Amino acid sequence: MADITVSLPDGSERTLPQGATGADLAASIGKRLARDAVVVEVDGAPRDLSAPLHDGDRVRIITVQDPASAEHLRHSTAHVLAQAVLELWPGATFAGGPPIEHGFYYDFELPDGGTFTEDDLERIDAKMREIIAADQPFERFELPLDDARELMADHPYKRAFMDLAASGDDADGEVSGDGVISFYRNTPTFVDMCLGPHVASTGGLGNFRLTRHGGAYFRGSERNPMLQRIYAVAFPTAAELEEHLRVQAEAELRDHRRLGVELDLFSFPEEIGSGLAVFHPRGGIVRRLMEDYSRRRHEEAGYEFVYSPHITKADLFETSGHLQWFADGMFPPMQVDVPDGADDGAAGTTYYLKPMNCPFHILIFRSRMRSYRDLPLRLFEFGTVYRYEKSGVVHGLTRVRGMTQDDAHIFTTEEQMPDELAGTLTFVLDLLRDYGLDDFHLELSTRPPEKAVGTEAEWERATEALRGAAEGMGLALVLDEGGGAFYGPKISVQARDAIGRTWQMSTIQVDFQLPQRFDLTYVGPDGERHRPIMIHRALFGSVERFFGVLVEHYAGAFPAWLAPEQVRVLPVADTHLDYALEVAAQLRGGGFRVDVAPADETLGNRIRRAKGDKLPYVLVVGDDDVAHRTVGVNPRGGEVERDVPLGSFAERLHGDVESKR
RNA sequence: GCCCGAGUAGCUCAGUUGGCCAGAGCAGCUGUCUUGUAAACAGCAGGUCGUCGGUUCGAGUCCGACCUCGGGCUCCA
Structure with a gap:
């Protein structure tokens, strides 16, 4: 042979x-x-x-040393999870179980509508480790469709995947469409339908941890039944798993909801309502500094500041199309000015809380005749909007029902648009860098097939203009097919934070629709009326979300320019209080945010509290300092320095603030 | 909105199968201590046990509805 x-x-x-x-x-x-x-x-x-x-x-x-192995190890471990669940719950059935970033999941349906509990995860984990210890082989075999359907007679979701594939659907990649179905057998009783490949046997697996369980619609559609999903993390090596778990624990400590309470930044009083935040004084300082700096930069970049009300008559949102396309995201209407004695619900005038600022800025544009000389016209507002988010999605500051957008609408001619987009994107990225974020990628969201106004040609032009601007930035560009808003495509800026998580920040959208719906015009050099184009853009996205992201990015330890309290002065004993007050007064005179903690408690305890508050600097002053007009400097994350002249400390702090460190 | 879980003092949590006056640490307040770099000591105060209703001789504990929060799905700035 x-x-x-x-x-x-x-x-x-x-x-x-x-x-x-x-x-x-x-x-x-x-x-x-x-x-x-x-x-x-x-x-x-x-x-x-x-x-x-x-x-x-x-x-x-x-x-296992090759990162490409992770996907296969995860996939094989998912099969072990399925085997464990099917053994522990006779009568249970299973759907899909793909590898995902950091791990895998598997969807099940338990008998009698059962659900998983925390304790179940432990039992399942133990069973999985038994299967791994048994070192069962993964044996591949293939069957024609009919035989495959028979083999999976007790598993309707597996058959559904086969049917989908047979009808040309991608079937979530669970089966191939060529009419031959592949399976893997681990034991005489456990067989899973799978394209493969798999590891040779279960013995090489084991660096995983079951993390969560929850409901998940079959194939992600609300119209389908809800299955029970188990998530796990899994890595080729134990060291990688440990590292991942360490980062997770770190992320938990950075959680802005937890730090918001600990650092007294903001809260969500139950009395106000779900998803509605109040900012406390310390959070208020940070927010005001964020906003002030943004205002200054926007002014320098040629934006003009406007203000608009939070509520408006329904007609405005009829014209804009929001009531047609965005009604689900709006708070229900209110009837006002109902005539006395009228019991007809339709009487009076209907008002809505605004979910977006654009129509208001449009009315400002339209308030008088505009010339091409006015363009581009850049209208900016910290505009507070209200969105009726479904009850299950509200989450800390990152998903709220009342938020303030740093929102601007730029009215341009079509010729100006490409330059304006490129300029806007550059401006946005520059400004994000000043807030400490510097690792970005871009995402281009295109026309949503079932929910879009305007012609395909208009969408095409807008999308290409955005693509051109995005490609000019030299950043990775990811396509988000069908992810645009109803009125236009968008670029979103995704920023990676200090521990590697990505957050959607800024969005830039091109809009041909609203100028038409509101019949906006400007007079061109030819004396004729022309239709302007609108660019919607927000940099923080929402101030609340951006605030939450910054809290997590900095783990609550804000750089000096944003820190609510930059310095706390601790007199060693009461006899040093006057000097401490003098130091504080002098620094305050220099524009710094400074407090004094009198000697009611031990110095050690006051240091501990100040460290817990994550201040950039703690100053300790005692006999030597009073005598020589110096301070002891205890910087965050640094070594204690004694006998530092007050003037040089002030310079150092000034330098930190200026450099935004 | 859907699936699961949770709600006890400002925060973190105890509270056994329904049964004496609901507890602790931290935080707060009052004293004492006068401190050189991450927890001095003592005392005081603080809770209609998320809300409303039900079962029961008796409910923090059992049941229901609602509110809020957490994890997931869907959605999204």
């Missing part, structure tokens, strides 16, 4: 006997490679180690 020859990524070739598998190949190269091999890629396509190789195959062996 003829041998086969395969090539490896380094260009070398190896000759193996006919019928040799990826595992054989690995074994022929080295013991360690054989042990660490997870799957192989043949001509770029992942395959089981047990699959026979063919003459001329280009083969890459993926080991």
